[in-house]
Every structure is written in structure tokens, then in C-alpha cells.
Amino acid sequence: MAEPEILIDPTKPSARNLSYLKAGAPIIIDISTPAGQKRKFNTYFIGYLPKKYVLIEYPDSSKLGAFSQYIGQGTVITVRGLIEGRDGAAVAFISTVRQTLQIPSRIMVLDIPTTVTLQQLRSSIRIETQIVAKVKIDDVYWQTTMTNLSVNGGQLDIINGEKLALAENKTVEVLVETSEGEDNIKFNATVCNFKQQVDGVSFGVKFNQVNKQQVIELLYQALA
Structure with missing residues (x-):
């Protein structure tokens, strides 16, 4: 049917x-x-x-x-x-x-x-989220919140991250831990914009070689 x-x-x-x-x-x-x-x-x-x-x-x-x-x-x-x-x-x-x-x-x-x-989840539309994650910058993991998500990337906020050395085209790793542990979702990404905020920093990332199904799974986990 x-x-x-x-x-x-x-x-x-x-x-x-x-x-x-x-x-x-x-x-x-x-x-x-x-x-x-x-x-x-x-x-x-x-x-x-x-x-x-x-x-x-x-x-x-x-x-x-x-x-x-x-x-x-x-x-x-x-x-x-x-x-x-x-x-x-x-x-x-x-x-x-x-x-x-x-x-x-x-x-x-x-x-x-x-x-x-x-x-519809596609590159031109970002869906607002509130996904708790970690981002690895220069071998150090920072707690972050992913505030929106698309097939190609997302926006990350870090509280108290004012001293971070971030610049466009810098490569980072985004890690979202699942309840099962072994099924953690990991993205390799590139910083595409960066701005200071009152309580930290906010920056956009572009995913490198990520498949759409991973992003969809991440969206469902965010609402679980």
C-alpha cells in the first residue's frame, strides 16, 4: 500500500x-x-x-x-x-x-x-536540534551542543570555550555517544565559521564524507 x-x-x-x-x-x-x-x-x-x-x-x-x-x-x-x-x-x-x-x-x-x-533533511535546510555531543579539537575533547543539523553539517555551541584556537578550515571530530556505547556516532568535520558569544563560542562545521543515514539516525536519537 x-x-x-x-x-x-x-x-x-x-x-x-x-x-x-x-x-x-x-x-x-x-x-x-x-x-x-x-x-x-x-x-x-x-x-x-x-x-x-x-x-x-x-x-x-x-x-x-x-x-x-x-x-x-x-x-x-x-x-x-x-x-x-x-x-x-x-x-x-x-x-x-x-x-x-x-x-x-x-x-x-x-x-x-x-x-x-x-x-526535508537536505543540504540546504538545517533542522533545529539540541544534541549533546563532544568535539575533539587539537586532541582535547570539549562538551558541546549541536543546535542545528543538515545532511552536510551543523552548528556547535561550546560554553566557556572563549580561549579555543579555532579558525576556518580547521579539522575537528564530533562524537555523539549513544546509550549502547559501542554504536557511538562519529563525524570528521571542517570548521566553516566561528564567532564569539557572551558565554562561549559558536561555530559551524561541514561534515567530511558523512552518509545521510548517519545524520537521520542522529536526528532520531536527539528526540529519543
Whole structure:
């Protein structure tokens, strides 16, 4: 049986694309504070009622910290999730919290989004992530966060890395550890841009001879 075609016609209601997120699918949500601070949290998609609302699981309270006070009616959040069997396609939408429920479990009720975008994993599009990794620079491993990812590369942030000797065309190694250990994902990459930030450094990398399947596996791990 042929799979249904992903809806990409801009003249049609893109909210139908929510149907590609299955119940229990892992998702990432972005929450911003009134002061402009932004954090990403992992949680799960529960389901939706067309033209009514979207249900997602409330993130782990122990990881929310002070951000829990900003989750309430009217909070604007961004939701992202991967489509199973779609070769790295991702769904993303912005919505508003309608209410939170305590029974039968902690649930966030969101308004139906007016637009649900689809991103295909390819060289020209970077999908936002929050992947914890290590990057080897001059034989020293630094803790890093991969903030976006495409077939050809990604963006890395290092806290307290102001003294790093980085330059364009420098070769580094990116390591993402898996729960199994022996299946760690490793990329050889080249630095393609570099900028100082208030609390560290941020730089882009271009993967050297990486295959698309590795990147797709990395995306799924990020949402696991």
C-alpha cells in the first residue's frame, strides 16, 4: 500500500500535516521567557482533534526548573518532531498553550496551529536540534551542543570555550555517544565559521564524507 503524499501545496490547510506525527512520538518544544531566554525540552506528542486542539505530554518537571512558571495559558511554544519512515522529514509548528491538565497525567493542551511546516533533511535546510555531543579539537575533547543539523553539517555551541584556537578550515571530530556505547556516532568535520558569544563560542562545521543515514539516525536519537 502506497504511503500518503506529504502535503506541501501552500493553498491547502497545512494543519493536516499534524497527521504525520503519531501518538507517542518524541518531540522537542521551545519555551521562551518574557526576558527572551529560550530553552528546549524533550517530551511526547499525544494526539490532536482537527480544528480543536493538540495534546502533548508535559515535560519532565525536574528538567524544567524555573521555566515551569512560564508554562500556562497563553504561552507561545514551538513544537518539532520527526516523521517515521520519511527519510529525515521533520514537522514544526508554533502554537499557544490553552490550558494544562493534571488528570490522567500532566498534559498541555495547545491551540490548533494555523501553519504546520515540513522540513526535508537536505543540504540546504538545517533542522533545529539540541544534541549533546563532544568535539575533539587539537586532541582535547570539549562538551558541546549541536543546535542545528543538515545532511552536510551543523552548528556547535561550546560554553566557556572563549580561549579555543579555532579558525576556518580547521579539522575537528564530533562524537555523539549513544546509550549502547559501542554504536557511538562519529563525524570528521571542517570548521566553516566561528564567532564569539557572551558565554562561549559558536561555530559551524561541514561534515567530511558523512552518509545521510548517519545524520537521520542522529536526528532520531536527539528526540529519543
